[in-house]
Amino acid sequence: MTIVSIREAKNRLTALARQVENGETIVVTRNGRPVFDLVPHQPRKGLRWEAIDAFKAKHGITTIAPFVAEDFDDPLPDDFLLRPLPPDA
16 A cells, blocks of 8 residues: 655656556545545446345345335324324333
C-alpha cells in the first residue's frame, strides 16, 4: 500500500493509475490524514438469484412480498395522534 499526499497524487496521477491497474491500493492524504483510496475498479455483479432461491428454500420462505393489511390506506381517525398510548406500549 502506497501513501501519497493529495498534491503528489495530482502531479503523479498517471503513474499512480498504473500502480492501481496492477492491483495496488493508494491512500491519498491531506495534512497527513487519509482522505480517500485509489483502488482497482470492480464491475458490479448484480443479484445472485440462485443464492436468493437457496436462502428462501432453507428458511421455508415462499414469498418475498411483505404483508399489507386490507385497511392500509384507509383514513385515520381525527383523534389518532391525540390518544394516549396503551399501558403495555
